[in-house]
Amino acid sequence: MERASTAVAHQTARFALGRPILVLAGPGNNGGDAYGAAALLRDWGHEVTVAALGTPKSGAAAAMAQRWGGATVALSQAASRPVVVDGLFGIGLDRDLDADTATALCWLVAAADVALAIDLPSGLDTDSGALRGAADGYTLTLALGALKPAHVLHPASTRCGTVLLDTLGLEAQGDWRSVARPSLAAPASDAHKYSRGMVAVIAGEMPGAARLAASGALHGGAGYVVLCGASGGADAIVHRAHGDLDALLEDQRVGAIVIGPGLGRDDAARARLDRVLASDRALVIDGDALSLLGRDLPSAVAARRAASVLTPHAAEFDRCFGASAASKIERTLSAARQSRATIVHKGAGTVIATPDGKILVAADLTSWLSTAGTGDVLAGLIAARIATGGSADEAVWLHGRAASLAGPAFAADTLADHLSEAIASCR
Numbered sequence: 021m022e023r024a025s026t027a028v029a030h031q032t033a034r035f036a037l038g039r040p041i042l043v044l045a046g047p048g049n050n051g052g053d054a055y056g057a058a059a060l061l062r063d064w065g066h067e068v069t070v071a072a073l074g075t076p077k078s079g080a081a082a083a084m085a086q087r088w089g090g091a092t093v094a095l096s097q098a099a100s101r102p103v104v105v106d107g108l109f110g111i112g113l114d115r116d117l118d119a120d121t122a123t124a125l126c127w128l129v130a131a132a133d134v135a136l137a138i139d140l141p142s143g144l145d146t147d148s149g150a151l152r153g154a155a156d157g158y159t160l161t162l163a164l165g166a167l168k169p170a171h172v173l174h175p176a177s178t179r180c181g182t183v184l185l186d187t188l189g190l191e192a193q194g195d196w197r198s199v200a201r202p203s204l205a206a207p208a209s210d211a212h213k214y215s216r217g218m219v220a221v222i223a224g225e226m227p228g229a230a231r232l233a234a235s236g237a238l239h240g241g242a243g244y245v246v247l248c249g250a251s252g253g254a255d256a257i258v259h260r261a262h263g264d265l266d267a268l269l270e271d272q273r274v275g276a277i278v279i280g281p282g283l284g285r286d287d288a289a290r291a292r293l294d295r296v297l298a299s300d301r302a303l304v305i306d307g308d309a310l311s312l313l314g315r316d317l318p319s320a321v322a323a324r325r326a327a328s329v330l331t332p333h334a335a336e337f338d339r340c341f342g343a344s345a346a347s348k349i350e351r352t353l354s355a356a357r358q359s360r361a362t363i364v365h366k367g368a369g370t371v372i373a374t375p376d377g378k379i380l381v382a383a384d385l386t387s388w389l390s391t392a393g394t395g396d397v398l399a400g401l402i403a404a405r406i407a408t409g410g411s412a413d414e415a416v417w418l419h420g421r422a423a424s425l426a427g428p429a430f431a432a433d434t435l436a437d438h439l440s441e442a443i444a445s446c447r
């Protein structure tokens with residue numbers, strides 16, 4: 021707590037630039053950090069007011085309140101100040117903020133020029149990222165010890181402002197990371213279309229979706245893309261008939277296969293899916309393929325010899341793994357272990373988990389991605405990265421970057437056109 025309050029005081033001083041500071045102190049150790057920071061800031065010459073909610077419950081927090089030693093006002097009576105430091109609740113919040121607390125907090129944060137949250141904005145559920153009365157408008161959140169799921173999971177992450185981490189010298193190593201810009205090399209000087217990575221996309225009832233996936237693969241860096249079961253367009257994608265499926269599955273040059281976008285859910289689709297699942301090719305399983313398998317998916321995929329990547333959105337995830345109140349991070353990790361597959365759990369805040377327990381989170385994806393067809397492009401892009409020796413998280417980063425480059429209200433058809441520029445930024 022000494023280290024936490026010192027870190028909070030330093031960060032507050034950097035942003036306050038001499039302006040009056042209001043510190044909000046709750047009853048737990050988050051409040052302890054707040055009292056300690058208030059005492060330091062006062063000792064450094066800042067004008068500090070403390071608004072208290074309840075009285076400190078732990079010995080450490082009580083000691084910090086004693087160190088402050090000055091007057092406190094009740095939260096409900098606090099006047100706004102240009103700088104507000106929120107130390108009401110952190111990771112110990114276990115129920116919604118009551119209405120009076122939420123109202124006072126929202127008003128004080130909105131009225132401030134700078135609002136800093138200690139560890140987390142008060143009123144966020146740490147593990148699930150749900151809102152439990154939190155205010156909007158924080159400038160920054162100083163995460164203490166380690167990042168928590170609420171810092172990256174939607175909707176909580178949208179309330180944090182800029183998140184800074186102070187590890188406080190603790191060994192609280194998180195088992196997850198943020199998806200980061202990958203380093204991608206240009207193809208080797210002797211590369212040819214097959215060595216660059218060959219991707220096959222299996223089409224079905226709605227060939228447009230499969231074509232989007234093929235386009236994602238082609239523009240995502242694959243050297244050769246086959247679209248199986250859809251007729252031609254004027255591009256570099258090679259078209260094959262459904263009758264060629266078995267030959268494709270035997271072709272050792274095929275580095276990854278996409279199945280699901282526009283596949284359909286009839287008997288023919290199911291038969292194709294079963295043949296593909298039985299192959300020893302790396303698979304990206306998306307859309308209709310996930311829905312066709314439903315609750316049989318974990319065992320069907322776990323039995324495969326080759327790598328599988330599953331790309332469900334929230335409803336598909338529930339369909340395959342069942343609904344649960346656990347956090348998106350926990351659920352995705354458990355699903356990856358169960359199915360022995362990499363899971364790209366899409367949504368506002370995409371969570372990626374691998375069977376060996378690696379977790380990556382992409383928090384800051386543009387909300388313009390929420391349009392039909394972008395998931396198809398992602399499925400093809402993942403296949404391209406895998407076929408070229410890369411990983412699903414590289415594809416998630418490139419997809420997010422291409423979406424940012426595409427600007428507002430883009431159509432999925434044009435998303436792949438921005439992948440070249442996204443890849444160019446990965447040297």
Ligand SMILES: NC(=O)C1=CN([C@@H]2O[C@H](COP(=O)(O)OP(=O)(O)OC[C@H]3O[C@@H](n4cnc5c(N)ncnc54)[C@H](OP(=O)(O)O)[C@@H]3O)[C@@H](O)[C@H]2O)[C@@H](O)CC1
Nearest residue numbers: 021024047048049050109110111112113114115116117139
């Ligand atoms: N752990 C570490 O390594 C470090 C932790 N550190 C700091 O400690 C913080 C965690 O402290 P914490 O565990 O005391 O929890 P905290 O968030 O202060 O609140 C719990 C209190 O609130 C209460 N309460 C709960 N919900 C409520 C509600 N809706 N409305 C009203 N009351 C509610 C609950 O009591 P209850 O009423 O349930 O009996 C309890 O009294 C952490 O975020 C970080 O800042 C750093 O100092 C250094 C390293």
Ligand SMILES: [K+]
Nearest residue numbers: 106109140142
């Ligand atoms: K807080």
